[in-house]
Amino acid sequence: KVPTTFNEMFMFNGAVMGFGSSLWMNLILEQFDNMVMNVANSYRLQEECDVLSLVLAKYKGTINLSEFKAVMLASMRSLVPKDWDGEHEIAWGWLWENVERMLKNLMGKPQVQEKALERLIMSLTEDAVNYLRREVYKRFFALAPAGQDYFKQSTTRLYWIADKIVEMTIEM
Numbered sequence: 001k002v003p004t005t006f007n008e009m010f011m012f013n014g015a016v017m018g019f020g021s022s023l024w025m026n027l028i029l030e031q032f033d034n035m036v037m038n039v040a041n042s043y044r045l046q047e048e049c050d051v052l053s054l055v056l057a058k059y060k061g062t063i064n065l066s067e068f069k070a071v072m073l074a075s076m077r078s079l080v081p082k083d084w085d086g087e088h089e090i091a092w093g094w095l096w097e098n099v100e101r102m103l104k105n106l107m108g109k110p111q112v113q114e115k116a117l118e119r120l121i122m123s124l125t126e127d128a129v130n131y132l133r134r135e136v137y138k139r140f141f142a143l144a145p146a147g148q149d150y151f152k153q154s155t156t157r158l159y160w161i162a163d164k165i166v167e168m169t170i171e172m
Helices: 006-016 024-039 042-057 063-081 086-106 109-123 126-142 146-150 157-169
Strands: none
Touching: 006 024, 006 063, 024 042, 024 063, 024 086, 042 086, 042 109, 063 086, 109 157, 126 146, 126 157
16 A cells, blocks of 8 residues: 555555654654644644653663654655655755754753652652642632633542642642
8 A cells, every 4th residue: 555644654665664663753753643643733742752752661672763853854755756856855954953953952861850850749648749739729629710611529539630640740
């Protein structure tokens, strides 16, 4: 079957170019659409790179981001050969160079931050934990007032949810 989507073409080209065993590329590919869709919003693009850096931090092995660029550009050229030109090459190269720069700035940081966050959480007193729980909802409801319609549980239940949020944050 001839690849017809970007993801299919990327997987095909990755295999042909000898990167079929580079499983980290799949992790980036899963997030790539979100990055492309938010290229015009630099803050959102940074958030997408922040999330991707957390995902990549869990990967055990070598990551060579320039390899992704090579497969990405080859895939784009293959999908739109008649329309592809130097301007496309420059634009997509620019996007990836920015993403790569953001990711490289974050490499290694999630592991350090995870340990620091865990130490902080473990050092909190019961009063500090209760304050954190209250602040989570105070800020959430300030940012998304409609959320109050969905969180009509007891304080105990809300505290349990806040505790789960903190646990998931550490696990990320």
